[in-house]
Amino acid sequence: MKRPRLILDFDGTLTDCRRRQVVVARVIGRAFGIDIDPDRFWGMKRTGYSTLRIFSAFGIPDGDAKSMSDLWVLQIEGLPWLAYDRLWDGIRDDLLMVKLRGWEIVLLSARRSVCRLRWQLETLGLSGLLDRTIVVDPGQAVAKKAEALKKWIPNVYIGDSEADLMAAKMAGVQFIGVVCGQRSREFLARLVEDESQVLKENTRAAIFEALCMAG
Known part of the structure; x- marks a missing residue:
């Protein structure tokens, strides 16, 4: 059978995976001099926003938002972050x-x-x-x-x-x-x-x- x-x-x-995704976003945000609110980031993620759209919604210029989004993708499967x-x-x-x-x-x-x-x-x-x-x-x-x-x-x-x-x-x-x-x-x-x-x-x-x- x-x-x-x-x-x-x-x-x-x-x-x-909330903590991992939020921590990576906040670390990248700090590198660009921007404070990413964790609840707002995750709330937008859960309503279907892409990472690029979320960064843009924080008022980040398009070029920086794209760079931050690309960096987020590169980092999100890093071993230090997966441990979260x-x-x-x-x-x-x-x-x-x-x-x-x-x-x-x-x-x-x-x-x-x-x-x-x-x-x-x-x-x-x-x-x-x-x-x-x-x-x-x-x-x-x-x-x-x-x-x-x-x-x-x-x-x-x-x-x-x-x-x-x-x-x-x-x-x-x-x-x-x-x-x-x-x-x-x-x-x-x-x-x-x-x-x-x-x-x-x-x-x-x-x-x-x-x-x-x-x-």
């Missing part, structure tokens, strides 16, 4: 429960550095719970995630962004979005079109919903 398969996004879905990420409460236990029920667990992440992601998975104690890790180019996140979803055909895909939702739609797979991560409920709700796209408050609730959907 074919094992049921759960595919999950990483940043914002399994981890709380924390697993959402109960994630390891939840994934272990899924595995004990006979499910295959696959991680699908848009990252530039495969090595640094693997380091992070090992540091957070997730490596032994994953059957497979798939890493795609962040610059083509939607298309490449959709391609992976079509290949591996999960029972459910869990993610936290519009890229995850759109990839699931393109692949024709069931999607559960979590609204505790990089996008808010209000933002994601505007993109939901039918019953194949469900929103949950957190990843723990999403995992339980996935198990229920599979019976």
Whole structure:
């Protein structure tokens, strides 16, 4: 009998990445002589603003905003910053429960550095719970995630962004979005079109919903 398969996004879905993203933005802001308010930065990020648009919204001239945004992208996967990420409460236990029920667990992440992601998975104690890790180019996140979803055909895909939702739609797979991560409920709700796209408050609730959907 074919094992049921759960595919999950990483940043914002399994981890709380707020502190990392905010700290990197503030450090870059200080280098340019600008104080980046952390709550405002994260609030705009959760409503769908790109990092470039957020910096511009702080009144930073276009040239500097573009330089800051490019620097943010270069720094955001640096090892010192990745150490700020924390697993959402109960994630390891939840994934272990899924595995004990006979499910295959696959991680699908848009990252530039495969090595640094693997380091992070090992540091957070997730490596032994994953059957497979798939890493795609962040610059083509939607298309490449959709391609992976079509290949591996999960029972459910869990993610936290519009890229995850759109990839699931393109692949024709069931999607559960979590609204505790990089996008808010209000933002994601505007993109939901039918019953194949469900929103949950957190990843723990999403995992339980996935198990229920599979019976």
